[in-house]
Amino acid sequence: MSTIYTQTLPCGLKIIAEPMSGVKSIGLSWHFDAGTSAEPEDRAGLASVTSEMLLRGGGERDSKAFADVLDRIGASRNVDCSGRTMHLRSSTLGDKLIDVLPMLADNILRPRLDDSTLAPSKELSLQGLESLEDDPRERASIRASTRHFPAPFNRSIYGTESGINAITLEDVQNFWRTRSAPAASVLAVAGSVDPDQLFQKLGELTEPWSGEHETIEPAGSPVRGVDHIEDDSNQVQIMLLAEAPAESDERAALLTKVAVNVLSGGMSGRLFTEVREERGLCYAVSASYRGDDRFGVLSAYVGTTPERAQESLDVLTAEMLKITTPEGRITESEFHRAKIGMKSNVVFHSESTAGRAVGLSGDQRRLGRARSLDEILRNLESVTLEEVNAHLAGFRLLGVTLQTLGPKELTPPASLGI
Known part of the structure; x- marks a missing residue:
């Protein structure tokens, strides 16, 4: 029977750790209250563009340098968004966790949200939107969700062409700064993990992290x-x-x-x-x-x-x-x-x-x-x-x-x- 360990850091970050016997890997899942429901109405697609830009470097490393270090460590990383959250996932060997954590902290606390990554991120989001023409099931699903759920929880992760084109670098920076508050984020690690070591390292890495976020509430009734x-x-x-x-x-x-x-x-x-x-x-x-x-x-x-x-x-x-x-x-x-x-x-x-x-x-x-x-x-x-x-x-x-x-x-x- 495994034991689940939890700790809330001084910055407000909630951490969950579950050691698993007989495994050598670790899985990491980090949720932020930064989904499409938090987008300004005229910037539909902002969460998607931000998730792409978060993959393009952090701290002193640009996208290529960041990816090279992760490859040398043997770690994978992915960021995606949903209606409610932004979700970072990573996997590596358990003995590499302490090497990966500073990289992920750079990714979240000091992302490279600059002009060089904005245009390609917006272009990828537009390509994703265009791909819906070849996916009738997804188009029907998006329309169904738009009608079934109350705004702003009914927004598509694909955004709109006008919304994506209108996104500026300042929009992305403000969105991430205001929505990546530590008290509204949850980080879980499972596998070959030492909970005490994990809590101590994350406490050091997130010491300067702060910020408040606005709770999103439903606005009106759904159409259905x-x-x-x-x-x-x-x-x-x-x-x-x-x-x-x-x-x-x-x-x-x-x-x-x-x-x-x-x-x-x-x-x-x-x-x-x-x-x-x-x-x-x-x-x-x-x-x-x-x-x-x-x-x-x-x-x-x-x-x-x-x-x-x-x-x-x-x-x-x-x-x-x-x-x-x-x-x-x-x-x-x-x-x-x-x-x-x-x-x-x-x-x-x-x-x-x-x-x-x-x-x-x-x-x-x-x-x-x-x-x-x-x-x-x-x-x-x-x-x-x-x-x-x-x-x-x-x-x-x-x-x-x-x-x-x-x-x-x-x-x-x-x-x-x-």
Whole structure:
């Protein structure tokens, strides 16, 4: 059984460390409250541009010199953004951690945010935006999220062409200075790590770090409802989103995840069987749950052809609703299959030091604490079939967003109430 160590440094940085026996690597996950929700409205894409610029050097080293040192140490590093956070990840050998930490501290506290890196970073962001023309599923997903979540938590990581073009060096510098406050950041390290050594080194490196940040709050109500993107293609993308428990409601979120695994936990899932295998209506179908401390969303997706699109939507909706009825109650075999699949995913993911670090930092942000692997598996094991079915009996598809993309609009099933 592993032990999780936590410490809050004088600057406000929350650190989580979990030594893992039998491994020689470490994974590091560092979250900052600097996602797209913190962008000025007329600078959509600022978080994405900033994440690219953070990869281009730190301290006295430019992009090439920084990368050369990381290569000599044998460390990988990546920075990306989401609606809520900026996320730095790194992996290396455990005996190289003390060499990597000063590099990452330079990256965060003294990034090379200068004119030489702005233009290429903006160009890469524009290329990412242009690539959406070849990805209809992603375009539908972005529009669905824009309508389903309240502003500013509904913003795309891709930004807009006008927003990216308007970004100045001062915008990037101000964004990072105001959003990378230590008290709103969480750093987790898992693997071959000495917690005391980690805490001491980070305390030294972050001693001059300070700053406050503004908490982002929802502004108004989301749009939701039905929307269609006309696209003259031989594919139809269907996205169905509904409210679900937030991760902060731990038990309800767990029960929802079990139900989602029954619907979409592989080739034996109900959606795959009913929509794809038995009727041959689509080339892809799935359901998923996503949540954080504020929001939870249950989503379903179908990729199909124009001729089969309406029936695909009708059957998908019927299956999503059926699981909440007495006739559609989860069976014993479905329940056990879902739990085994979820346990396997937890164990497989946690055997990776990088995956475990991400899990620890994510827990801290969503739940306010980091969970041990034993706790996660114990909670999952405690779930009963009766409890899941009782949860589903009281569940309704509320706050629905139906997003389609294809040559013509579809008719929303009356059972959705939209």
